[in-house]
Amino acid sequence: MKRVMLIVSYDGTNYHGWQVQPFAVTVEGVLNQALCSLTGEQIQVIGASRTDAGVHARGNVAVFDTESRIPGEKFSYALNQYLPDDIVIQSSKEVAATFHPRRCDCIKTYEYTVLNRTFPLPEYRNTAFFYYGALDIEKMRIAARAFLGKHDFAGFCSSGAQVQSTVRTVYSLEILHDLKEEILRIRIRGDGFLYNMVRIIAGTLLEVGKGNLRPEDMERIIISRERKEAGPTAPAKGLKLLGVEYL
Amino acid sequence: MKRVMLIVSYDGTNYHGWQVQPFAVTVEGVLNQALCSLTGEQIQVIGASRTDAGVHARGNVAVFDTESRIPGEKFSYALNQYLPDDIVIQSSKEVAATFHPRRCDCIKTYEYTVLNRTFPLPEYRNTAFFYYGALDIEKMRIAARAFLGKHDFAGFCSSGAQVQSTVRTVYSLEILHDLKEEILRIRIRGDGFLYNMVRIIAGTLLEVGKGNLRPEDMERIIISRERKEAGPTAPAKGLKLLGVEYL
Numbered sequence: 001m002k003r004v005m006l007i008v009s010y011d012g013t014n015y016h017g018w019q020v021q022p023f024a025v026t027v028e029g030v031l032n033q034a035l036c037s038l039t040g041e042q043i044q045v046i047g048a049s050r051t052d053a054g055v056h057a058r059g060n061v062a063v064f065d066t067e068s069r070i071p072g073e074k075f076s077y078a079l080n081q082y083l084p085d086d087i088v089i090q091s092s093k094e095v096a097a098t099f100h101p102r103r104c105d106c107i108k109t110y111e112y113t114v115l116n117r118t119f120p121l122p123e124y125r126n127t128a129f130f131y132y133g134a135l136d137i138e139k140m141r142i143a144a145r146a147f148l149g150k151h152d153f154a155g156f157c158s159s160g161a162q163v164q165s166t167v168r169t170v171y172s173l174e175i176l177h178d179l180k181e182e183i184l185r186i187r188i189r190g191d192g193f194l195y196n197m198v199r200i201i202a203g204t205l206l207e208v209g210k211g212n213l214r215p216e217d218m219e220r221i222i223i224s225r226e227r228k229e230a231g232p233t234a235p236a237k238g239l240k241l242l243g244v245e246y247l
Numbered sequence: 248m249k250r251v252m253l254i255v256s257y258d259g260t261n262y263h264g265w266q267v268q269p270f271a272v273t274v275e276g277v278l279n280q281a282l283c284s285l286t287g288e289q290i291q292v293i294g295a296s297r298t299d300a301g302v303h304a305r306g307n308v309a310v311f312d313t314e315s316r317i318p319g320e321k322f323s324y325a326l327n328q329y330l331p332d333d334i335v336i337q338s339s340k341e342v343a344a345t346f347h348p349r350r351c352d353c354i355k356t357y358e359y360t361v362l363n364r365t366f367p368l369p370e371y372r373n374t375a376f377f378y379y380g381a382l383d384i385e386k387m388r389i390a391a392r393a394f395l396g397k398h399d400f401a402g403f404c405s406s407g408a409q410v411q412s413t414v415r416t417v418y419s420l421e422i423l424h425d426l427k428e429e430i431l432r433i434r435i436r437g438d439g440f441l442y443n444m445v446r447i448i449a450g451t452l453l454e455v456g457k458g459n460l461r462p463e464d465m466e467r468i469i470i471s472r473e474r475k476e477a478g479p480t481a482p483a484k485g486l487k488l489l490g491v492e493y494l
Contacts, residue, residue, distance in 0.1 A: 009368055010369050011370050011372070056369075056370065058368070080366065085367070085369065085372045086372060087369065088368065088369050091366075118337075119323065119327065119335050119337050119338075120332070121256060121305070122332065122335050123258050123303065123374055125332045125333060127370055
């Protein structure tokens, strides 16, 4: 028996999110089926991030246990033969039998993409949130600083999630602006994120960009711990989990 | 009556190319229907480039005549309400009644995208050709120089097209390499391209990158005027018409 870790990329457009659900096609469900086809075993992967419907990943992490003789680093090649072209394993390796992708300390990096121009571009229709109005990017950058560090992010969490603590640490929050493509990328690194936290931060920063909130409102909103004080939850399709680094 | 020019962007994945066909969904057909819904007129657009199935465009050009009172520059806003999200008008304006997008002198720019890494990335599955082997990009750049200028490109043309002359001028042919994303973009500007010419040039340059052809073979292949001497036609999904400039 060995434990294998997969780095999984996917376009979430055609999936009802990561987590297995009855009567819905999910990334986790498709991975389990592909592993069953490959190994003949009943395998259930454990994911690092249970992304929502429509959310994408460049490098989500999944682990599973297997009796298979396939070497850990060869699983990527073998498993990709059984996967659709919107889910691709980027690498695989054997890990310690005790490794659990949600219980180990890690840094997650997410990116929220906004297409900010007069008309949308078809190639970004599933992977960016389109907004045609003016955005004050410098104000968004000033506002972004308020999120850095350790805070109670209770106001930046959708209801429905059960967590012991709503305190999280944000290590960096950059806003990259590709002038040529008129694309804004809000990139955030942290030790973990509450349910919808990245999308609510993105939605709040967009309100600053539009002029509906001021950069100096951020501190008050964070301290309030009230969901209604923050901006709206930005649409799922703009969000991508770039990667998970284990410490 | 006035003549209106549209700049049209589309993801060609779900279309049987540009040109209207019976029993197939095409970009031109969808544009005609949208214009009919908007104006109540039976309109047939004329396109600058009749792209193949699976080929994309950032800025193809279409013109049509209309009695509509909608000002030329407002057609983009109005027409986008009637179009699916994989076809978007980027701008519109009134042009001279004599303007014909295929009979006027122009410069077309195409880009061929190659994803060159160990495993594909799901978000590029419809918009790039995936190749995992090593490519010698410097050799491809040297080979690219042979295509510059005025040549008889009869060897870089698929059969089936009827053209009076197979002489075309290539103004530039750059190979851009995005190391981070492991993407190669072959960008070519010219006064016009024969049927499949960009895809055959891309396929030939890829043979150089793989080591199956040498940069110094290019001149001989061009002079031969024989389709069988050139490389294979690279897959449609990697090709995008970036734009058309009228002189």
